[in-house]
Amino acid sequence: MTVASPARLEPFPPERPGRMRIPEALADRGFSLRALHDGDLPWLHDLYASTRAEEMAPVPWPDATKRAFLDQQFALQHRHYLGHYGDADFMALERDGHGPVGRYYLLRAAPDHVLVDISLFPALRGNGLGHALIGHSQREAGALGRGMRLHVLQANPGARRLYERLGFMADGGSGAHLAMRWSPVSG
Numbered sequence: 001m002t003v004a005s006p007a008r009l010e011p012f013p014p015e016r017p018g019r020m021r022i023p024e025a026l027a028d029r030g031f032s033l034r035a036l037h038d039g040d041l042p043w044l045h046d047l048y049a050s051t052r053a054e055e056m057a058p059v060p061w062p063d064a065t066k067r068a069f070l071d072q073q074f075a076l077q078h079r080h081y082l083g084h085y086g087d088a089d090f091m092a093l094e095r096d097g098h099g100p101v102g103r104y105y106l107l108r109a110a111p112d113h114v115l116v117d118i119s120l121f122p123a124l125r126g127n128g129l130g131h132a133l134i135g136h137s138q139r140e141a142g143a144l145g146r147g148m149r150l151h152v153l154q155a156n157p158g159a160r161r162l163y164e165r166l167g168f169m170a171d172g173g174s175g176a177h178l179a180m181r182w183s184p185v186s187g
Helices: 038-051 063-084 129-143 157-165
Strands: 031-035 089-095 099-107 112-120 147-153 177-182
Touching: 038 063, 038 099, 038 112, 099 129, 112 129, 129 147, 129 157, 147 157, 157 177
Parallel strands: 112 147
Antiparallel strands: 031 089, 089 099, 099 112, 147 177
C-alpha cells in the first residue's frame, strides 16, 4: 500500500490577516487560532486518525495497515478541501503550552458561510470548544445577514446533536452525510 507523504500534499493557502478571531471565552481559557501551514501536516494526520479511531477499532487489520489507510484518506480529504474550499480559512486551534489541539476550516462566503471541518483531539471533545467556535462563526455570519451550512456524518450522532443545539436543521443530504443549515432568522 502506497502512502502519500505529508511533504507531497498540496500546500495550505497563505494566511488572510485579520480573519482569525478567537471567541473571547476561549481566549480567556488560553486558546488561540492561527493559520495552518505545511509543517502542521504530521499532527493533522494524527488528528484525522483520532476522528476515525472508533470506526477503525473493529477492522481486523494490523495497526500499520490501518494507519496507512488513514493517511491515504487524510490525503484525499486534504486535496478535496483545498480543491473545493480553497478560499476557506484553514485554522489550527492551539492551547497555550500544549500546542495544536484541533482544526477549524471555515469558508466565509455568500449566501452562507460553510463550516468545512471542525476536529478536536479526543481529550478536548465535549468541553465546549466546538460550541464556542461555531457560535462565534454564527454571530459573524448573522451580522452579515448570512447563514451557515455544513455536512455531518450520519454515523456521528454527537456532532449532529451539537449542531442541532446551535440551531442547525437538516437540509437534505444523502448517503453517509447529512446536510444541515443554520439561518440567523431561525437561529
